[in-house]
Amino acid sequence: MISDRKLEHLLICKYYDVEFKNKTTGFEDIELIHQALPEINKNDIDLSTSVFGKKMESPLFITAITGGHPVAKDINKNLAIAAEEMNIALGVGSQRAAIEHPELADTYTVVRENAPDCLLVGNIGAPQLNLADKAVEILDADILAIHLNPLQESIQPEGDLDARGFLDSISKICDTVDIPVMAKETGCGISSETAKDLVNAGIDYIDIEGAGGTSWAAVETYRADDRYLGETFWDWGIPTAISTVEVTSSVDVPVISSGGIRNGLEAAKAIALGADAVGMALPFLKESVSVEDIIEYINKFNESLRIAMFLVGANNIEELKNSNLIIKGETKQWLEDRGFNTTKYSRR
Template identity: 80%
Template sequence: MISDRKLEHLLICENYDVSFKNKTNGFEDIELIHNVLPEIDKQEIDLSTSTFGKKLDSPLFITAITGGHPAAKEINKQLAIAAENNNIALGVGSQRAACEHPELEDTYTVVRENAPNCLLVGNIGAPQLNLAEKAVEILDADILAIHLNPLQESIQPEGDLDARGYLDLISQITNSVNIPIIAKETGCGISAESAEALVEAGVDFIDIEGAGGTSWAAVETYRAEDRYLGEIFWDWGIPTAVSTVEVTNAIDVPVISSGGIRSGLEAAKAIALGADAVGMALPFLKNSTSQEQLNKFISRFNESLRIAMFLVGASNIDELKESKLVIRGKTREWLNERGINTKNYSRR
């Protein structure tokens, strides 16, 4: 049953090491250039962004985590309260369970009840065209995410392996709902070519969810009887830093950089590479036991982002996006092979 699978996912993420083994998010290859004369007041740095339709106090998104099991209700409540109090965006896990099993709706409706003004992102899979309007209604969502997870489906014992017609289904979803659509991966990243195709299909935003954070091949490996395939593909995917550059160079819609980002410094690097916001999931799950922990985590993130901005002389997010940086190592090698001139970032 879907509900049982949601609980398994939660318990595995909370209790097992589901991070990539030998692949990082790539941000160690990104160096912001220190400005010894920032000429700004750190206390007046503005972290706010209005890119996604509402003014947010920080470019931080709590990306999709959970829902669809009674155990998820309290987690989503705590996340909603934190998002509301800190005026940041919040996404929920796949809503298929609630759409098909009304008794599970309260694991999602609890979010809007506790976050009446928050920017909320619903969530369905590309094949679930018939559930799109219901998902928006249940959550009272501002944006609807369509998640794409071919690797997870490949490793998952009950995975859906027929991906034919996804672009057409996505196009139909974008035409059938009256709120913006985000296309999001679940930990393997999005290439330039895929981003172009998604925007052509009508998608308004992209959440790249690159490799280097939680490996959903790892999560499904812990659930599988035979771990052979999961072990082979544990580290599959496009590193987050690489995917951020590929996508922001290919399309002209707002982009969320997510996948293994763990600090405001990494967030600053992602935004300087072209992202409009950054997302995190697992750290919020780990801190969801109390508002004190959640608020402390958000505060630390914002402060480290603010310091990074101070050190490059950026007084707001738009100025941070134009900051000079150097791309090194494997990330530069990948991007150069893909025809992207990395020197453009250091010579802005």
């Protein structure tokens, strides 16, 4: 049953090591250029952004975590209360469970009930064209995310392995719903080629969810009777820093950089690489048990982002996007082998 699978995913993510083993996000290869004379007032730095349709006080998205099991209701409620108070964006897990099992709908509707003004992101899979309108209705969503998870589907016993026609389905979903549509990976990143295909299909926003954070191959490994496949593909994917460059250099839509970002310094690097916002999920599940915990974590994130912006002399997110940085190491090699000019970031 879908609900049981949702609970298994929650418990595994919370209590097991599900992060990449031998592959990182690549942000250790990104160096922001320190400004000894920033010539700005740190207390005046503006973290707000409006590029996703509503003004948010921080570029932080709490990306899709949960829903579809009674245990998820309290988690989503606490996340919603915190997101509303801090005026940041919040996404939910796949809504298929609520649509196929209406008795689970309150694990999602609790979000809008407790976050009436928050930017909320719904969530369905690419094959689920017939669920799009209902997903938007259940959540009263501002954006509908279509998740892409071919690796997870390949590993999980009940996975959907026929990926034919997904791009056509995505195009139809974009034409069907009357709110913006976001495409999001689930931990393996998005390439420049895929990003172009998605935008050509009508996608308004992209959440790259690159490699280096949660590995859904790892999650499915803990569920499997035979761990061979999950362990083989545990570290599969495009590192987040690399995917951020590939996507932001290739398409002209707002981009969320996510996948292993854990603090405001890494977020600042992602934004300086071209992202408009950043997403985090696992830390809110691992470290947060109450509304107060969530708000404290958000405040720490915002403060570390503000310090990073102060140290590069950026008054706001747009100035941070134009700050100088150096790309080095394996990240530089990967990007240059793929035809991207890494030197353009060093003197802007």
